[in-house]
Amino acid sequence: MTAEPFLQRLIDLTLAEQQAEELESSLLSSSCPFNQLVAKGIALGGLQPVKTSLGLGGRTLVDLERSLAHHQDSTFPPHGFRSGDSVRLLGDAAGGAKSKGKKKGDTATAGQGAEGGLEGVVWKVQEKRIVIALGSAGKGANQDDEAEEVPPNIRLLKLSNPTTYLRQISSLRSAIRQLSLPSPLPPLITLSLGLSSPPPPTPLPPSFTFLDPTLNPSQQSAVQHALTHSLSLIWGPPGTGKTQTLVEVIRQLVLVQGLRVLVCGGSNLSVDNVLQRLSAKPSSDDPRLATPIPLTRLGHPTRVLTSLTPWTLDSQSSASDSSALVKDIKAELEQLEGRLRITGKERVRGSERKKGWDEVRELRRDYRRREGGVVGEVVGKARVVLGTTHGVGSRILQNQHFDVIVIDEAAQATEPACWIPLANQPRATKLILAGDHLQLPPTIKSLDSSSGSKSKKSSKKEDKPKTTASTLMLTEEEQKKEDSSKENSTSAPAPPPSAAADESQAAEPSPPPPALSTLSLSPSSPSTPSTSTSTTRPDPTTTTTTLTRSFPLAPSPSLSLTLFERLLALHGPQIRTMLSVSYRFNSKICEFPSRELYEGELGVGERNGGWKLVDLLDGEEEEEEEGVMGEEVVFVDTAGLAMYERSGDEGTFGAESKSNENEADLCVKYVEGLTLAGLPASSITLLSPYNSQVTLLASLLHPRWPEIEVGSVDGMQGRENEVVVISLVRSNEKGEVGFLADERRLNVAMTRPKRQLVVIGDSETVSKGSGYLKRWMQWLEENAWVQVPE
Ligand SMILES: Nc1ncnc2c1ncn2[C@@H]1O[C@H](COP(=O)(O)OP(=O)(O)OP(=O)(O)O)[C@@H](O)[C@H]1O
Numbered sequence: 209m210t211a212e213p214f215l216q217r218l219i220d221l222t223l224a225e226q227q228a229e230e231l232e233s234s235l236l237s238s239s240c241p242f243n244q245l246v247a248k249g250i251a252l253g254g255l256q257p258v259k260t261s262l263g264l265g266g267r268t269l270v271d272l273e274r275s276l277a278h279h280q281d282s283t284f285p286p287h288g289f290r291s292g293d294s295v296r297l298l299g300d301a302a303g304g305a306k307s308k309g310k311k312k313g314d315t316a317t318a319g320q321g322a323e324g325g326l327e328g329v330v331w332k333v334q335e336k337r338i339v340i341a342l343g344s345a346g347k348g349a350n351q352d353d354e355a356e357e358v359p360p361n362i363r364l365l366k367l368s369n370p371t372t373y374l375r376q377i378s379s380l381r382s383a384i385r386q387l388s389l390p391s392p393l394p395p396l397i398t399l400s401l402g403l404s405s406p407p408p409p410t411p412l413p414p415s416f417t418f419l420d421p422t423l424n425p426s427q428q429s430a431v432q433h434a435l436t437h438s439l440s441l442i443w444g445p446p447g448t449g450k451t452q453t454l455v456e457v458i459r460q461l462v463l464v465q466g467l468r469v470l471v472c473g474g475s476n477l478s479v480d481n482v483l484q485r486l487s488a489k490p491s492s493d494d495p496r497l498a499t500p501i502p503l504t505r506l507g508h509p510t511r512v513l514t515s516l517t518p519w520t521l522d523s524q525s526s527a528s529d530s531s532a533l534v535k536d537i538k539a540e541l542e543q544l545e546g547r548l549r550i551t552g553k554e555r556v557r558g559s560e561r562k563k564g565w566d567e568v569r570e571l572r573r574d575y576r577r578r579e580g581g582v583v584g585e586v587v588g589k590a591r592v593v594l595g596t597t598h599g600v601g602s603r604i605l606q607n608q609h610f611d612v613i614v615i616d617e618a619a620q621a622t623e624p625a626c627w628i629p630l631a632n633q634p635r636a637t638k639l640i641l642a643g644d645h646l647q648l649p650p651t652i653k654s655l656d657s658s659s660g661s662k663s664k665k666s667s668k669k670e671d672k673p674k675t676t677a678s679t680l681m682l683t684e685e686e687q688k689k690e691d692s693s694k695e696n697s698t699s700a701p702a703p704p705p706s707a708a709a710d711e712s713q714a715a716e717p718s719p720p721p722p723a724l725s726t727l728s729l730s731p732s733s734p735s736t737p738s739t740s741t742s743t744t745r746p747d748p749t750t751t752t753t754t755l756t757r758s759f760p761l762a763p764s765p766s767l768s769l770t771l772f773e774r775l776l777a778l779h780g781p782q783i784r785t786m787l788s789v790s791y792r793f794n795s796k797i798c799e800f801p802s803r804e805l806y807e808g809e810l811g812v813g814e815r816n817g818g819w820k821l822v823d824l825l826d827g828e829e830e831e832e833e834e835g836v837m838g839e840e841v842v843f844v845d846t847a848g849l850a851m852y853e854r855s856g857d858e859g860t861f862g863a864e865s866k867s868n869e870n871e872a873d874l875c876v877k878y879v880e881g882l883t884l885a886g887l888p889a890s891s892i893t894l895l896s897p898y899n900s901q902v903t904l905l906a907s908l909l910h911p912r913w914p915e916i917e918v919g920s921v922d923g924m925q926g927r928e929n930e931v932v933v934i935s936l937v938r939s940n941e942k943g944e945v946g947f948l949a950d951e952r953r954l955n956v957a958m959t960r961p962k963r964q965l966v967v968i969g970d971s972e973t974v975s976k977g978s979g980y981l982k983r984w985m986q987w988l989e990e991n992a993w994v995q996v997p998e
Pocket residue numbers: 422423424427444445446447448449450451452453791792813926927
């Protein structure tokens with residue numbers, strides 16, 4: 209397969225994903241009465257605008273509160289609106305604001321009569337107030353005409369968000385265009401498409417030393433590999449210091465090599481993790497670390513950890529010297545708009561009103577132009593810019609060039625998301641990806657065309673890169689493409705027939721992923737490059753089929769194949785290093801995942817290797833409770849006790865999920881024992897692969913121990929606690945294991961605890977699932993403190 213069809217295939221998969229998300233959202237909202245949408249957390253009614261102001265990008269911000277004419281309480285009920293979500297504002301009475309009806313880029317269906325109204329993006333969410341930046345996700349700030357039409361009574365509906373996909377598609381199209389240009393292809397594009405093999409490493413100078421003297425040997429090797437190779441994958445199993453390693457790499461690149469670095473992450477949290485370490489005072493007194501690196505964090509300030517606000521672009525821009533004039537214009541604009549919005553007797557009328565809005569438009573243009581100048585100045589000073597993969601495609605970076613692209617949590621980002629920095633940074637010559645492809649991959653909603661079954665996995669939906677108001681400023685190219693991409697979306701692979709069918713499939717496991725060792729993207733081995741390793745382009749007058757590839761390129765079977773995995777399969781293990789010391793858990797907890805998934809190479813640090821739960825208790829309790837508190841792994845085996853699972857209505861889409869009441873009771877008993885022994889409830893986490901069981905556990909545990917964390921495995925990636933109790937749920941005569949079949953899900957579950965892993969389940973049922981599950985059950989029998997409930 210040549211490069212162009214490969215990229216086109218990624219576009220098709222992205223369009224299918226966008227369609228699946230739109231379908232899910234539209235089916236949900238169109239078939240539900242409004243109060244049910246409120247109950248589901250995707251709508252809010254009886255709101256009134258209490259203030260309008262101006263936000264970054266010249267957008268009108270509307271502050272909404274619950275109207276006391278409609279509600280007794282001004283606090284919002286539980287809801288799912290988060291900053292960055294696309295929304296529609298509707299006039300409350302008629303179900304549509306007095307506006308221009310359906311807009312050009314309007315694809316979301318949001319309930320009966322919901323086609324009109326104003327589009328916006330959630331800017332800020334508080335207990336009693338929600339702030340909306342007007343303007344559709346795809347249109348940037350060109351909403352001048354609409355600012356005056358905010359209805360007095362408002363219903364708010366959550367929409368599916370096309371911007372994420374638009375940016376991915378436009379980046380992939382940009383990469384396709386670059387293939388046909390006469391100039392040499394950017395080196396990272398040739399490497400990513402297998403059009404060249406990675407060039408030989410550039411050796412480090414003899415004077416090279418590490419800035420961080422605490423790095424372990426595997427971290428040091430990873431740093432050296434990343435500094436000397438054009439393409440470097442840092443494979444970081446749980447708790448192995450991936451972030452610490454990346455920080456050393458970034459500091460070396462900037463402070464020692466004088467390069468400029470763009471750091472992206474699949475989620476806001478991953479970006480913040482890197483920023484937090486990078487902005488912290490270094491523990492080493494190496495003089496090279498004396499001057500702090502100028503850093504800028506892109507993205508919506510409300511989605512950035514509060515402690516990191518000073519590094520956000522918004523904060524830096526408003527603190528800059530050049531922002532004074534912009535502030536003056538903003539104040540003038542707000543004053544004028546405020547006057548024009550006055551209703552009743554005092555209202556501005558007739559030609560004066562028209563003149564006023566003309567002036568607002570003019571001032572807005574001026575504001576945006578000047579604000580753009582300030583933002584460009586601030587970003588230009590940064591030596592490291594950080595943002596989500598989506599955020600770094602913002603127009604803000606259009607004329608900014610970086611030497612190195614770093615993508616953290618790359619095994620949790622889809623490949624089209626990674627193409628945003630790749631296609632938009634043609635001058636970058638080094639790509640560093642960090643992640644662990646043996647933990648859960650990105651969430652995919654669309655059909656997995658390779659298997660015909662739905663692939664729904666992994667990370668929480670909120671963690672997906674989302675549109676944030678600060679990053680809504682699409683490139684002009686994206687804006688032009690918006691409509692055409694929607695037209696094209698009709699040619700994408702067919703979405704699932706119905707949301708109900710969709711979700712019920714999700715209750716069953718996705719087919720187990722290909723093991724890395726068996727992941728073959730082509731008939732020939734990646735380790736057998738063809739003769740040409742040229743990084744220059746062929747004669748542009750010839751067709752793309754003549755592009756000489758060093759490595760075979762196969763179409764991506766689905767979006768769950770990440771760039772991280774594909775590059776590993778394409779270029780071979782020489783492009784990666786593995787961090788092999790985990791600082792999270794004790795050696796017993798490490799044993800099984802290390803043997804089964806990490807080639808036996810994962811070990812533990814000196815500090816944590818001998819950790820036990822009993823060490824957290826004071827002396828007296830320690831003596832009393834020696835026994836289970838001294839165990840690292842506990843297995844409560846319900847085999848033969850007929851503690852069968854139950855299917856239950858999960859609430860959303862009427863989907864079926866599983867629960868197991870007997871197991872839940874055993875969990876409660878176990879937790880009771882731990883707390884009686886003196887362990888704080890906050891040190892305990894309960895996990896289950898099934899949402900129904902999570903709900904059941906929470907209902908049993910939270911009334912007594914509100915601080916206990918209870919969650920689904922998929923939502924807990926990246927988290928840890930002293931004790932983690934896993935309720936496996938599956939217990940049936942047929943030996944059906946459902947979600948447990950995915951090795952990566954189990955890997956995430958069993959690598960969350962620091963001192964004690966507790967598994968509660970039916971070994972007889974689970975052993976029937978797969979070789980991996982059978983081996984796990986065997987290992988538990990041989991290594992855990994096994995309890996058989998009465
Ligand atoms: N060389 C080291 N020596 C001692 N402790 C270390 C070392 N490297 C990392 N750590 C500690 O290990 C813990 C995990 O490190 P870090 O957060 O960098 O890992 P990570 O791989 O990014 O984590 P995650 O699995 O959550 O992605 C931290 O407490 C960190 O201080």
